[in-house]
Amino acid sequence: MEKILSDFLEMVTVDAISFDERKVADICLKKLEELGCVDIYEDKAGEKIGGNAGNIFARYPGTLPGSIMFSAHMDRMPQGFGIEPVIENGVVSTKGDTILAADDLGGIAAIFDGIRKLKESGQPHPTVEILLTICEEKGLLGSLHFDYSDIKSEIAYALDSPGHIGRIILAAPHSAKLQVEVFGKAAHAGSEPEKGKSAAVGAAKILATLHEGRLDHESTANFPIFQSGHGATNAVCDYAIIKGEARSLEKQKLMDYITYFEKHCRETAEAFGVTAKTEWSLGSPGFKNDKESASVRLATEAFAQMGVTPMPEAGGGGMDANRYNYNGLQAVGLATGYFDNHTVNEHVFLDSFLRTGEMVMRIVMEYGANPEKYKV
Numbered sequence: 001m002e003k004i005l006s007d008f009l010e011m012v013t014v015d016a017i018s019f020d021e022r023k024v025a026d027i028c029l030k031k032l033e034e035l036g037c038v039d040i041y042e043d044k045a046g047e048k049i050g051g052n053a054g055n056i057f058a059r060y061p062g063t064l065p066g067s068i069m070f071s072a073h074m075d076r077m078p079q080g081f082g083i084e085p086v087i088e089n090g091v092v093s094t095k096g097d098t099i100l101a102a103d104d105l106g107g108i109a110a111i112f113d114g115i116r117k118l119k120e121s122g123q124p125h126p127t128v129e130i131l132l133t134i135c136e137e138k139g140l141l142g143s144l145h146f147d148y149s150d151i152k153s154e155i156a157y158a159l160d161s162p163g164h165i166g167r168i169i170l171a172a173p174h175s176a177k178l179q180v181e182v183f184g185k186a187a188h189a190g191s192e193p194e195k196g197k198s199a200a201v202g203a204a205k206i207l208a209t210l211h212e213g214r215l216d217h218e219s220t221a222n223f224p225i226f227q228s229g230h231g232a233t234n235a236v237c238d239y240a241i242i243k244g245e246a247r248s249l250e251k252q253k254l255m256d257y258i259t260y261f262e263k264h265c266r267e268t269a270e271a272f273g274v275t276a277k278t279e280w281s282l283g284s285p286g287f288k289n290d291k292e293s294a295s296v297r298l299a300t301e302a303f304a305q306m307g308v309t310p311m312p313e314a315g316g317g318g319m320d321a322n323r324y325n326y327n328g329l330q331a332v333g334l335a336t337g338y339f340d341n342h343t344v345n346e347h348v349f350l351d352s353f354l355r356t357g358e359m360v361m362r363i364v365m366e367y368g369a370n371p372e373k374y375k376v
Helices: 003-012 021-034 044-051 102-121 200-209 251-272 294-306 319-324 357-371
Strands: 038-041 056-059 067-073 086-088 091-093 127-131 155-161 167-172 174-183 212-216 221-226 239-248 275-282 311-314 328-334 346-349
Touching: 003 021, 003 102, 021 038, 021 056, 021 102, 021 127, 056 102, 067 319, 067 357, 102 127, 102 155, 102 239, 102 346, 102 357, 127 251, 155 167, 155 174, 155 294, 155 319, 155 357, 167 294, 167 319, 174 200, 174 251, 200 221, 200 239, 200 251, 212 251, 239 251, 294 311, 294 328, 294 357
Parallel strands: 067 127, 067 155, 155 328, 167 311
Antiparallel strands: 038 056, 056 127, 086 091, 091 346, 167 328, 174 239, 174 275, 212 221, 221 239
16 A cells, blocks of 8 residues: 555544544654654644644755745544545545545645655755644634744645645635624514514525625625524514625625625615624635746646646635735645545545645655746
């Protein structure tokens, strides 16, 4: 069995979720040391957010100028306990009752394999900086609380995207959480319903007429949470709440949607005779690089050397690269061969995954050979 696959299987069969990454963190610390990394440390981010592990940072020292950063996250979605991987016909999946956690332990295994291949090559290379984060699946909390002052790289890659090897996520959206509380008037539903005003019906009218789903080619909105009443059918409902989110690659479009959301909720509620109170908060900042960005050109050249077709495109979800760009790095996401992440159908195509270590190595070597070409 190839080492990258054995690393991956070792990590996915260890139970860990957001705020509880300790067992995976301990494996990573040990492997980084065995690979010959230096400046290894675990920060205090976990203590700040109530977790049992922190972000892990390390460097694999090089003899050429400059450095490149690679990142992946150690946490996984909640359905990740008791994972039993199944390998069949070149695909790694599960028995169908858990996720696989290739999102994002596949990214970590790829980074380790890239370092291993650099080491085995014996060729001169620049320094590789490695950042393994916690709580990515909970609003990018680990990367939010990381201290970036020690980072020397200008370019970073988050190995945290679905798709076959070659996919480059050059943009990701800004996001916001939105909610509306609807207040009606309670009354006995059997004796005097005329004296009441249903908040549930008012909220339903808001949701039924709200512009959501695919808003345009770079914006979405989703409102999956609807709660109302106090569990009694004999009372006219006096309270309801709707919760959701909106995303856009353009921040102004996101802000315009928030303005529309507030106006729509208020006017629809008033027309029905109830009142609405809206709240919103911005989530992770978005980022947008183009095909001529140094990070994209560097990855594209590495893929060309591998005979892999590059597929640069915008993504619809957030990742730690959002935080990296906000903190001054030029970061993009790279796919590692997994699909259907966040579901029990998650699976990995080995023909892609087994080449991700080479992908890391090629990026590092190409940057070392042409540092001025990829100056940010």
